Amino acid sequence: MADPSSYRPKPGQIPDSPGVYKFRDEHGRVIYVGKAKSLRQRLSSYFQDLAGLHPRTRTMVTTAASVEWTVVATEVEALQLEYSWIKEFDPRFNVKYRDDKSYPYLAVTLNEEFPRVQVMRGAKKKGVRYFGPYAHAWAIRETVDLMLRVFPVRTCSAGVFKRSHQIGRPCLLGYIGKCSAPCVGRVSPGEHRELAEEFCDFMAGRTGAYIRRLERAMQDAAEEMEYEKAARLRDDIAALRHAMEKNAVVLADATDADLIAVAEDELEAAVQIFHVRGGRVRGQRGWVTDRVEAVDTAGLVEHALQQLYGEETGDAVPKEVLVPALPDPPAPVAEWLAARRGSRVDLRIPQRGDKKDLMATVQRNAQQALALHKTKRASDLTTRSRALEEIAEALGLDSAPLRVECFDISHLQGQDVVASMVVFEDGLPRKSEYRRFQIKSFEGQDDVRSMHEVVGRRFRRYLQEKQKTGEWEVADAPDAADAAEESARDDNGRPKRFAYPPQLVVVDGGKPQVAAARRALDELGVADVAVCGLAKRLEEVWLPDEDDPVVLPRTSEGLYLLQRVRDEAHRFAITYQRSKRAKAIKAGPLDAVPGLGEARKQTLIKHFGSVKRLRAATVEQICEVPGIGRKTAESIIATLARTAPPAPAVNTATGEIMDEG
Numbered sequence: 001m002a003d004p005s006s007y008r009p010k011p012g013q014i015p016d017s018p019g020v021y022k023f024r025d026e027h028g029r030v031i032y033v034g035k036a037k038s039l040r041q042r043l044s045s046y047f048q049d050l051a052g053l054h055p056r057t058r059t060m061v062t063t064a065a066s067v068e069w070t071v072v073a074t075e076v077e078a079l080q081l082e083y084s085w086i087k088e089f090d091p092r093f094n095v096k097y098r099d100d101k102s103y104p105y106l107a108v109t110l111n112e113e114f115p116r117v118q119v120m121r122g123a124k125k126k127g128v129r130y131f132g133p134y135a136h137a138w139a140i141r142e143t144v145d146l147m148l149r150v151f152p153v154r155t156c157s158a159g160v161f162k163r164s165h166q167i168g169r170p171c172l173l174g175y176i177g178k179c180s181a182p183c184v185g186r187v188s189p190g191e192h193r194e195l196a197e198e199f200c201d202f203m204a205g206r207t208g209a210y211i212r213r214l215e216r217a218m219q220d221a222a223e224e225m226e227y228e229k230a231a232r233l234r235d236d237i238a239a240l241r242h243a244m245e246k247n248a249v250v251l252a253d254a255t256d257a258d259l260i261a262v263a264e265d266e267l268e269a270a271v272q273i274f275h276v277r278g279g280r281v282r283g284q285r286g287w288v289t290d291r292v293e294a295v296d297t298a299g300l301v302e303h304a305l306q307q308l309y310g311e312e313t314g315d316a317v318p319k320e321v322l323v324p325a326l327p328d329p330p331a332p333v334a335e336w337l338a339a340r341r342g343s344r345v346d347l348r349i350p351q352r353g354d355k356k357d358l359m360a361t362v363q364r365n366a367q368q369a370l371a372l373h374k375t376k377r378a379s380d381l382t383t384r385s386r387a388l389e390e391i392a393e394a395l396g397l398d399s400a401p402l403r404v405e406c407f408d409i410s411h412l413q414g415q416d417v418v419a420s421m422v423v424f425e426d427g428l429p430r431k432s433e434y435r436r437f438q439i440k441s442f443e444g445q446d447d448v449r450s451m452h453e454v455v456g457r458r459f460r461r462y463l464q465e466k467q468k469t470g471e472w473e474v475a476d477a478p479d480a481a482d483a484a485e486e487s488a489r490d491d492n493g494r495p496k497r498f499a500y501p502p503q504l505v506v507v508d509g510g511k512p513q514v515a516a517a518r519r520a521l522d523e524l525g526v527a528d529v530a531v532c533g534l535a536k537r538l539e540e541v542w543l544p545d546e547d548d549p550v551v552l553p554r555t556s557e558g559l560y561l562l563q564r565v566r567d568e569a570h571r572f573a574i575t576y577q578r579s580k581r582a583k584a585i586k587a588g589p590l591d592a593v594p595g596l597g598e599a600r601k602q603t604l605i606k607h608f609g610s611v612k613r614l615r616a617a618t619v620e621q622i623c624e625v626p627g628i629g630r631k632t633a634e635s636i637i638a639t640l641a642r643t644a645p646p647a648p649a650v651n652t653a654t655g656e657i658m659d660e661g
Helices: 039-046 055-063 075-089 137-147 158-167 189-203 208-223 227-245 297-309 330-341 353-395 447-468 480-487 511-524 557-586 598-608 611-616 619-623 630-642
Strands: 019-024 030-036 066-071 105-108 117-120 129-131 257-264 268-277 280-290 320-322 346-348 403-412 415-425 435-438 504-508 530-535 540-542
Touching: 019 039, 019 075, 030 039, 030 055, 030 075, 039 066, 075 297, 075 330, 105 137, 105 189, 117 137, 129 189, 189 208, 208 227, 257 297, 257 353, 268 297, 268 353, 280 297, 280 353, 297 330, 330 346, 353 557, 403 447, 403 557, 415 447, 415 557, 435 447, 435 557, 447 504, 447 511, 504 511, 504 557, 511 530, 530 557, 598 611, 611 630, 619 630
Parallel strands: 257 320, 320 346, 403 504, 504 530
Antiparallel strands: 019 030, 019 066, 105 117, 105 129, 257 268, 268 280, 403 415, 415 435, 530 540
C-alpha cells in the first residue's frame, strides 16, 4: 500500500486550469482517469487525510504510485480527452458500463453500389445507416419481412448476389416480389438506391406522408378500374401499418429523444436507455457497472452519455436527451453532444407530461435490471471470493491471488511444440492478456525443459520493463528475439505485453514442471511470485521443494477454480497447436515459390487444373496466366523441379497409380 504523500506534487506545481489527469500504479499501469475544471483544486482533494476520503477513493490513491496531468483549453476538450483515455487505458478504478448483450441493429449499407438491408451487431461502419438497437434479432427480421413487399430492397449476401448475377436468375425473394432483383438488372443501381433511401426515410419516422401518398395512389387506381393494382397498394398500406404498430406511440408530438434512467446502490449501478424516434420506442438497451469510483447519480449519467455517444455522430445523437440528473456542470456535456450531432442538443430532466411518465417507465426497467443482475451475480461473486481465499490458505499465501497466470505445453509426437499462457483476474479470464509461445531453444519433446523456457521468457520480458525504471537488475541478458519484442512496446502507459506480474503461477503438470518453473524464476531473481502445479491424474496441487502434494477437497471452490484455469490454458494451447498443424498440412509445392501469394497460387491451380499439369507446362504457357510474369514463371518451374516427387504414388490395394493434385 503506497503513501499518497510519497508522490504528491509540490505546491504550485499543479496548474489552475482545465485538464485531465491520470493515476498510475507501481507498474506504470493507468488505474484512474479524471477531468477537472481546475486541476489544482481537484488533485489537491486526493491528498488530504486518508480518513476523510471516500473508501473507494482511499483505495485508489493508496494503490497509485504517481499522478500526471494534461492541460486543455476548455471543459469540452477535457471531456473528449477523458473519454479517449478511459477507452484506451481501461482503468480499473473508473466506472465502466458492461453491456449485458450485443444489441442487434437494422442496418442499410448505403456505402455499397446496391444497398443491402441486414441485421448487424458490433462496431458501426462508415456509410451504413443504422436503426435500433432492438432487443432481439427476430424483431428486426419480422419488421423487414413486412416492409420488403413495399420496399423490395436487396437483403442477400455478397455471395448470393454474385451467384445470381452470374447465372442470370434471381433468388426466391426476387420471384415472390420481396426483392427488386438488381442482380439481374430488373432495376438500375439508381432505382435500387432510391428504394433503399425510401426504406430509410420510413424507418426514420417519416411515415405519414408516404402512407398518404400510397392511399392516393390506391384511390386513383380504383377510379381507373385498375383493381389489381389498387388491391396490391391496399395490402402494402396494411403491411406498413402493421410494421408501425410494432412500435407503440409513446410521445404524441413525434419526438426524437433518448431517455436515460439510473438505478443504483452502494456497490453497483444499472443504466437503461429508451430510444424514441418519431414518438415511438425504436430500441432499448441497458448496462451494469461496479461502483469502483466515488461518483453520484450525475456522474453516472455523464459516464453513460460518454459511452453512449462517444462513437456516434449526426442523427445517431438525438435532438433531445432526457436524464434523471444533470452532469455538473451541464453546459460542457451539452456542448460536446451538440458538436457530435452537428446541431443543438437539449439535455434536460423531464418535469411533467408524457415525457415524465415515460421516464418513470425507463426507471422501473433500470431497477428491474439491477435486481436481476444482482440475483445472477450474487452467488458467482461470493464463490469466486471464497475460491481465491481457499487457494491462498492452501498455498500459504499472504493474500488472495488476484492475478493468476497458467502455462501449458502442447505438441503432437514431439512436433510443433507450443505453449500457452492464460490470465485470470479476480477469478475471471482476461482474454486480452492471453499469450502463446513457440519453443525455440531445442527440438523434440521435453515438457519440463519447455516449461522452464516459457516461464523464463515471460518473466525476462517483465524484468526488462522493470529495468527501464531502475527497479530491477536483469540476471540474464535477453536474447535477440526477446529484445526485438521488447522494443515494440510502448512507454506511455498503454497495455504492454508481459508488463504486470501475477501473484500466482500455475503450471499444468506435477513436481518436475513445478520445479522447472521455480528454477526459471530463481534464475531471474523473482522471489515474490508463488508457483504451484496441478497434476491432472489425481488433481493434486504440487508446490516447489515439497515431497508431498497438497490435496484439496473435491468440493473445494479453490480446486474448481484451479481446474478452470488449467483447462483454459490447455484449450488455448491445443487450439494454437492445431492451427499450426493445419497450416503445415495445407502447405504445398507452390508455397516454396518466393513472392507467390495465395491469390496467384489459386489462379495457377484454377488455370492448369492441378500441380501435375503445372509441372508439365512451359515458361510461355505459365506466362499466359493473368498476373504471372516471365521471372515468376521461371521461379515456379525451378521450384517445382526441386520438389518433384521421386516416384508416383500407388494404391497398394488396387495397384492403381494415383494422380497428383
